[in-house]
Amino acid sequence: MGGRPKSCCLKLKWSSSEAKLLSDDVLLSSHSIRWGVLVFLAAKSRFIKDAEEAAEFQNFIICVEMLIAAVGHLYAFSYKEYVGANIGGSCGFTGSLAHALKLNDFYHDTVHQMELEMEMEMLVEITHCHYHSTMDRKLVFCDTKFLSLLTTFRDNYTILSPLTFSVMDTMTPLLVSPKIIDASRLILELKILTSRMANSDNHRMPPHIALFPSAGMGHLMPFLRLAALLSSHNCTITLITPTPTVSAAESTHLTTFFSSHPHIRRLHFPILPFDSSSTPINTDDPFFIRWSQISQSLPLLSPLLSSLSPPLSVVLSDFAASMSFSQLADHLSIPYYVVFSSSARFLSLFASLPSLNLGGIEDYVEIPDLHPLPKSSLPPPFFNPNHFFTSFALSNVQSFPKAKGMFLNTFEEFEMETITALNNGRVLSAMKLPHVIPIGPLEPFKVENGEKSEKGSDYLMWLDGQSDGSVVYVSFGSRTAMSKEQIREIGNGLERSGCAFFWVLKGSKVDKEDTVGIEELLGEGFVERTKSRGVAVKGWVEQEEILSHPAIGGFVSHCGWNSVMEAARHGVPVLAWPIHGDQKVNAEVAETAGLGMWVREWGWGGERLVRGEEVGEKIREMMSDEKLRRRGREIGEEARKAWEQSGSSQKALMEFIDELKHTNLAGVEANIA
Template sequence: MEETTTTIVMYPAPGIGHIISMVEFAKILIHHHQQQNFSITILLTTGFFDNPSIDSYVNRISTSHPSVTFHRFPSVTALIQSNTQSLAATGFKFLKSNNVNVESKLRQISETSIIKSFIIDLFCTSALEIASTMEIPVYYFFTSGAAVLALYSYLPKIHTETTVSFIEMVGIEIVAPGNAPLNAVLMPEMVLDREDHAYWEMLYMCEHISQAKGIVVNTFLELETIAVMAIKDGACFPDLGRSPPPIYCIGPLIADPQQPDEARDIKDCLSWLDEQPSRTVVYLCFGSRGSFSMAQLKEIAEGLERSGHRFLWVVKRPIQEYLGMNQVHGTTGEFELSSVLPSGFIERTKERGLVVKSWAPQVEVLSHESVGGFVSHCGWNSVLEAVVAGVPMIAWPLYAEQHVNRNLMVADMKVAVAVEQREGDMFVSGEEVEKRVRELMESERGRDIRKTSLKFKDMAKDALGEFGSSTKALSNLVQTWYDN
């Protein structure tokens, strides 16, 4: 009699960051639970947030991990973004339009294999009902941290308490379990405006968090104890009337994406770090999409120059001012560094600073002995990479849920100082850049933050150890699949 195969199906949201996180989850599942002998199928969309780096990444993983297979859906060509629709609303519409592809593939896999679980990115909530109807257990995989998950879980309650958009609630703080108070206008963009269709899609998504069989989070218990407990004890689900779904903290999952084609002189970058004294370099990088206007670049340059500290600065192609949103979706266009930085800056600081275009090998940079601080946009992957490396941070949030992460890093984790940002456009002066660099690198508070960062580095390593909290959580998750 032929043995029935078992499969785990994963469905990440579009975008290389979400895909990499899901793949890292798949890799540790296979590494730790080979005896269960399951295969993993990862479903990929086509037509939104596509990038050539995704294809090369998928090819590399397929070769190195034969038990992970990828299925790419056909392109959804009927989707056209209108001027009246936000990018986020377009994204949700795109994912809904792929539901027919999701159902078709799940039914096809079910003909030859038992699907033990369907693990979906939170943004793929529209696929939850499809799998539930087929009696396939659905688990969420959350690529950000537990504090953001706690906020999103509580959003339906916040929604009932006001009829005003967050973007209009100037001076009002949002208080959610597991989180420090957050200025309402700094909530994630997708929920800022009730007139935006994305708000209602996010609300739908958040209302369905409690329907999952479990929630897998890329964090570790010791890093976000307050937020994790707020989710576990039901404080984030005040009207649920039953126990919330279990939360499995299985991180930190760290991936080093393949070096992009446009990234040149990477060896020179690391060689330069080799020549710098221990813990003296401030590293500045603002994620895969974080970028600034030329006016803001000028202020950063002046602040770095006046600080007197060594620095490694990744500069992306500048953006035009756009509603104060410092992000671009194509950061690889050609530009000359000398044309976007103050005249003579590179020459004047060449003895203690290095500016690189577009990209640096961040995991390697953060783990380098010479790096003593990290100016970060507070994207969750970057936060985890710094925590694992034990590097203290200067928090400079730009978009999405990064202001929530900033609060967590400063108030709860105490691994960062925060820059003061101008209300409205979130501009940061050169004086402020200088002040925060000096604070992190010279002050007593900076030394305390460094000590805390090193403690979390050890905790992160322990969490992933044989008897660590994340390893246990992963085992408990797998056990639930085979108990049912």
């Protein structure tokens, strides 16, 4: 009979004797653990000092294991055909030795030794006799370990009668390189060939998307929400988690997320220890230090990415890792997108950084096709080219054009002018930015009931007892703490405002180090005086649960972008009090959209001590401003419509997913062809 060949996957059961034959090979499946331990010990002992030396050291370990593996194969199979030899008769010891010494089969072993998964199955192309007689050999990637599996299959081939079969060895690429990044790419190419043949013309595998967040809750949360969202649209998701995390909140959220989303894969990525002697940076900020560590460690990620099955369709990387990820994705021929965790307005500034002249006397920065931005709104490090944040930003910005697109947690109706200007290419003349894809406001990922804290239930019960729109919510994010003096002035302002309040406190930059008690932060008697109309808590709270409660009527916020989007999603007016980074630019965006008010005279949080009288007055003004509340409700409705059928954010996301589904693997296959 004619027609197309059929492909199937045969899972084979192992007898005890066959398992024994493979015992040495199975032992080698723990190699990834050994590599990690040896590299870690070498780094701790200062034997290696940076990521390049770590890669070279890991390469050395791999080469030693390859030699051991080759000798082991010769010993174990000296009177059987060697892996890669034609199936069908024995080659004898001499034939096996000659075959083993061929470079292509040695490299064949190299590829398999670098596999991070051991799948005891093989892909076999089963063809009808007529087709087989006219097509002698077909390429099939045999994702298996060594000869005994092939022998087991050959010995049981009669179960396929009256069909015939052909089992082909791995097609060895022409390029052989000692570089780990090149070897990783070759592994990925082989997996892609496997997947291409495993799929029929009428059925394609769902896209496989890897996401890589950076350090800090403000960077992690958009990735968790985006991962859950993409997974709900039938995409295979792998979330890469650099470990250890900086904050306890990150670790807790990751545990909760994977517990509630068991179908999303977690790929642990232990990062190299920070060595200030080899990588001097002029900051003690733990999050900046972690960004530097991640950047140094990323070259070691390539074997992990190439080992994933099915092969990756695309990678989504945090903008703080854009430079390293663009190089990694280019080497592995994987398309990549940037996830920018701030506003479109700040992106226009961030992308313009290489061409900005900040040394002039002008008070404003000119960005083409957008209204000028006050220099006072720029992050202070931008004025110091030697600051870590500035140099790090510049290096990542210059890699943006290599991305296929940029995801932003915003929506067209909220930042229409900026998004349009960015996508029309009018903002930058020297550098072409990739297409901006607004997919906000991202909704919270679902959590199983058993994962919700009792503490959160208590807060919601308290809010249930308050009148609609009567409570002001106060939080300055997870990144930076106010001084003790400023915290007490805010407390004074809340008392003076006469409003009910829900206040989330933070005593230090990193929550693991936050040991100061509430009484010590707020001063003696504050909690007792305000217990009838206010709640003050420390630690992480589910902010979106708070903002979505009908009792909340206003939000005193640092204007971290996630907070702005959550306020917009629920139509809650904002009193902006920026502290650092992008937050003044974000405050301007919220004010321009009509969502909030911003007291510019307060400057950066911590720049000067703002007295309780001023704080209380502005809180009363926000809570009593009916125009602000009405506009807040309108923005909340616009945010909801953005995710309705044919809404702007829904449409942007589905266009991305549809493109992946229709061109799954096409970009990489084009590079292989």
